Amino acid sequence: GQNIDQPTEMTATEGAIVQINCTYQTSGFNGLFWYQQHAGEAPTFLSYNVLDGLEEKGRFSSFLSRSKGYSYLLLKELQMKDSASYLCAVRGSGNTPLVFGKGTRLSVIA
Amino acid sequence: GAGVSQSPSNKVTEKGKDVELRCDPISGHTALYWYRQSLGQGLEFLIYFQGNSAPDKSGLPSDRFSAERTGGSVSTLTIQRTQQEDSAVYLCASSTGPNEKLFFGSGTQLSVL
Numbered sequence: 001g002q003n004i005d006q007p008t009e010m011t012a013t014e015g016a017i018v019q020i021n022c023t024y025q026t027s028g029f030n031g032l033f034w035y036q037q038h039a040g041e042a043p044t045f046l047s048y049n050v051l052d053g054l055e056e057k058g059r060f061s062s063f064l065s066r067s068k069g070y071s072y073l074l075l076k077e078l079q080m081k082d083s084a085s086y087l088c089a090v091r092g093s094g095n096t097p098l099v100f101g102k103g104t105r106l107s108v109i110a
Numbered sequence: 111g112a113g114v115s116q117s118p119s120n121k122v123t124e125k126g127k128d129v130e131l132r133c134d135p136i137s138g139h140t141a142l143y144w145y146r147q148s149l150g151q152g153l154e155f156l157i158y159f160q161g162n163s164a165p166d167k168s169g170l171p172s173d174r175f176s177a178e179r180t181g182g183s184v185s186t187l188t189i190q191r192t193q194q195e196d197s198a199v200y201l202c203a204s205s206t207g208p209n210e211k212l213f214f215g216s217g218t219q220l221s222v223l
Binding site: 030031035042045087089091096098099103 | 143145151152153155158160163166168169201208209211212213214215216217
């Protein structure tokens with residue numbers, strides 16, 4: 001089976017940097033995704049990591065360590081519109097489905 | 111179409127009734143997922159179709175739930191004898207392959223009274 005853990009809630013200040021962690025246990029590994037979901041809306045894709053290291057995309061970066069079963073999403077220069085839930089999702093081996101964690105609700109305050 | 115389309119957007123039903131939820135994936139996408147999301151909760155995997163392979167039904171919560179995908183395109187999720195605990199947003203997503211990013215529809219908000 002698969003188990004994905006991430007903090008339930010986080011609060012950060014506008015303009016600051018925040019790191020959202022995700023740990024996972026899976027049978028095999030075929031990639032880790034981060035999605036953003038604003039309240040009342042569908043999730044949208046942010047990043048994909050399949051090899052160890054940091055993937056940077058504008059204000060957002062995602063890091064993966066396969067040996068530690070660990071990833072983080074780094075958000076820089078926080079804006080109020082970044083207030084949303086951030087979902088970590090992992091694909092295990094073979095043709096297994098993409099499984100999501102429960103998400104981290106981020107609140108950006110002035 | 112331009113994106114994943116789900117219908118209806120809202121469905122209110124009485125306990126014990128059957129409901130059908132529809133998903134039109136992006137044209138050419140071989141992978142299709144159904145997830146369920148209760149208020150303030152994460153996405154609960156329900157069922158996964160990939161190409162012509164047998165679907166992965168391991169997430170279906172009971173035998174009242176079933177889904178099919180006709181012609182490798184449109185999918186229907188059927189819930190029989192609905193219960194109040196079935197109330198949730200049902201999200202459909204599609205992708206070009208098993209390791210590609212998912213595109214989500216706007217979901218169907220199901221309310222069982």
